[in-house]
Amino acid sequence: MSQKVLLTAKEVTIILNRLACQLIEKHFDFSNTILIGIQPRGVFLAERLKEILEKEYHTPEIQLGYLDITFFRDDFRRTDKPLEANKTNINFIVENKKVIFIDDVLFTGRSIRSALTAIQSFGRPAEIELLVLIDRRFSRNLPIQPDYRGRQVDAINGEKVRVNWKENDGDDGVYLVTS
Numbered sequence: 001m002s003q004k005v006l007l008t009a010k011e012v013t014i015i016l017n018r019l020a021c022q023l024i025e026k027h028f029d030f031s032n033t034i035l036i037g038i039q040p041r042g043v044f045l046a047e048r049l050k051e052i053l054e055k056e057y058h059t060p061e062i063q064l065g066y067l068d069i070t071f072f073r074d075d076f077r078r079t080d081k082p083l084e085a086n087k088t089n090i091n092f093i094v095e096n097k098k099v100i101f102i103d104d105v106l107f108t109g110r111s112i113r114s115a116l117t118a119i120q121s122f123g124r125p126a127e128i129e130l131l132v133l134i135d136r137r138f139s140r141n142l143p144i145q146p147d148y149r150g151r152q153v154d155a156i157n158g159e160k161v162r163v164n165w166k167e168n169d170g171d172d173g174v175y176l177v178t179s
């Protein structure tokens, strides 16, 4: 297995700040906007953005929820392995809100398709946008594109993009992993 650094911790910090600014430009004080971290690894990115927005850009407190998509995937019946679900935690009304889905890597688009189905159980948002740290180019199986992206990456099948978060993995960083 070999791995190449795509983004260093410093580059991740710069990109997160840029994404936070783009969100403020569009959503101002977030009074009608909520962040939804897609489980499992979109949650780290969502929490980090909320922290930057509130602490560094002094927005009022932003509502953040977690959405698990395990049983909304179109392939969930195809696996023999026991599925491990994560927690969905959305303690507020989604109806008529502007929702921003947040995930670390956008690949085929199937996870986001699942998230679009899963969120329906919580009401009808006014709009849904998508923010990702890494957009894997030319990899989509569905017509889904991000509204905000950290970095576009070209990776071939067999390569994997891994996003590390300091709170979970020891340090921030993005790697291209070839097995």
Ligand SMILES: O=c1cc[nH]c(=O)[nH]1
Pocket: 105, 106, 107, 136, 159, 160, 161, 162, 163
């Ligand atoms: O390369 C990929 C594709 C999907 N999800 C990841 O985390 N990395």
